[in-house]
Amino acid sequence: MRTSIASISIAARAVLNMHSLNNEGGEGNQIQTRMVDIIGHDGELHNVNAISGDMLKHVLMEHFYQQARARHVSLCESCQRFNTNRINADKDFFKRADDKKWSDADFIDQMLQTCAIDDVAGILITEGKRSVPRKSISEFGWVLGLPGKVSTDSYFHVKYATERGADKRAEDAEGQKSGANLGQSIFHRPASSGVYALVCHLELARIGYNDIKQDYAISDEERQLRASLLLESLMHTFIELNGAMRSTQLPHLVALEGMITTSTGVTPAPLISPLMGGEDHPYAYREQAADIVTALNGNGEEIVKLQTFDTISDFATQMRTLLDVSRQRKAVYVDCCTLLIGSTFLTEASGGNLVWRQDSSCSHTIRYQDGTAGCSYPYIWSCGRRKSFFFLA
Numbered sequence: 001m002r003t004s005i006a007s008i009s010i011a012a013r014a015v016l017n018m019h020s021l022n023n024e025g026g027e028g029n030q031i032q033t034r035m036v037d038i039i040g041h042d043g044e045l046h047n048v049n050a051i052s053g054d055m056l057k058h059v060l061m062e063h064f065y066q067q068a069r070a071r072h073v074s075l076c077e078s079c080q081r082f083n084t085n086r087i088n089a090d091k092d093f094f095k096r097a098d099d100k101k102w103s104d105a106d107f108i109d110q111m112l113q114t115c116a117i118d119d120v121a122g123i124l125i126t127e128g129k130r131s132v133p134r135k136s137i138s139e140f141g142w143v144l145g146l147p148g149k150v151s152t153d154s155y156f157h158v159k160y161a162t163e164r165g166a167d168k169r170a171e172d173a174e175g176q177k178s179g180a181n182l183g184q185s186i187f188h189r190p191a192s193s194g195v196y197a198l199v200c201h202l203e204l205a206r207i208g209y210n211d212i213k214q215d216y217a218i219s220d221e222e223r224q225l226r227a228s229l230l231l232e233s234l235m236h237t238f239i240e241l242n243g244a245m246r247s248t249q250l251p252h253l254v255a256l257e258g259m260i261t262t263s264t265g266v267t268p269a270p271l272i273s274p275l276m277g278g279e280d281h282p283y284a285y286r287e288q289a290a291d292i293v294t295a296l297n298g299n300g301e302e303i304v305k306l307q308t309f310d311t312i313s314d315f316a317t318q319m320r321t322l323l324d325v326s327r328q329r330k331a332v333y334v335d336c337c338t339l340l341i342g343s344t345f346l347t348e349a350s351g352g353n354l355v356w357r358q359d360s361s362c363s364h365t366i367r368y369q370d371g372t373a374g375c376s377y378p379y380i381w382s383c384g385r386r387k388s389f390f391f392l393a
């Protein structure tokens with residue numbers, strides 16, 4: 001049976017050698033890499049090399065952009081050029097967004113229908129005197145070096161000039177005033193090697209979801225397509241770590257091991273930092289995650305799943321399997337006070353009746369009327385005055 005993924009989390013340790021994926025600027029001819037302070041598993045502060053989550057999310061969106069263009073997925077005019085201002089820079093869209101006609105909820109609907117990148121990457125609409133947020137589907141943490149297992153050094157480089165005669169040097173010095181930088185020059189670049197901890201989370205069930213209307217703005221097919229392209233892009237992000245200085249300092253990705261957790265309901269896919277355990281207990285985060293998954297599922301259906309991977313190819317294979325079996329789930333929203341126990345309502349997506357009932361543990365459940373489809377389990381959470389239900393579409 002095909003399963004659907006409502007949310008997915010990935011935690012991994014990656015061994016990267018001689019990379020300079022994220023730098024924060026330069027002083028003179030010295031480029032400086034990102035260093036951050038973190039608390040290690042020993043409870044002590046450590047200064048470690050890091051790559052910001054912005055970098056990874058940007059890489060994810062680059063991959064998603066390529067995928068979306070190849071599959072002719074709807075993108076706003078701005079995102080068609082991969083402009084990071086996203087829909088805020090789409091003048092035609094804002095011409096259509098007439099303040100008097102469109103409420104904020106209508107605006108979000110139109111935005112979700114117009115652009116897949118604004119949908120999955122999120123945006124704060126500030127254009128047109130509006131302030132409408134779209135929360136991102138994808139979330140990345142900083143990629144952090146494991147204390148004691150990461151090292152950064154600075155390396156000397158030269159831009160070599162073939163002609164160094166007195167006339168040429170004088171000419172180059174003159175050019176220096178205009179910023180042309182024509183002469184021979186030396187500079188220092190950082191490179192880091194070590195074990196890095198990565199965390200990310202995707203809320204696939206929210207793709208195309210209007211948080212104001214509490215309903216989907218796009219068709220199930222479109223949501224399914226965006227979700228699978230996003231998962232594909234995520235796989236590419238981990239395998240091809242884009243970032244700064246790749247033309248001469250392409251990182252050596254030597255190893256990747258970690259875990260993928262998925263949830264087919266509103267129970268979140270658990271995420272634990274791979275920093276846990278440090279050098280001494282490298283699998284502590286996976287062991288804890290396994291216990292959490294057991295606790296979350298209890299004696300009921302297996303909503304949350306954990307799988308581990310020990311190599312880069314293992315990761316790619318598991319992601320491919322997830323991609324092949326994933327299918328978006330649809331949320332149904334009903335006003336709980338109008339829904340009586342035993343009443344039925346029709347859903348377009350399933351084409352069948354759903355029965356509202358109360359089970360022995362007194363939690364509300366939704367089941368297909370014929371008891372099949374294998375989805376029936378109480379996915380319920382309170383959302384203001386409404387109750388939300390997820391089921392297989």
Ligand SMILES: [Zn+2]
Nearest residue numbers: 076079087115
């Ligand atoms: Zn866009």
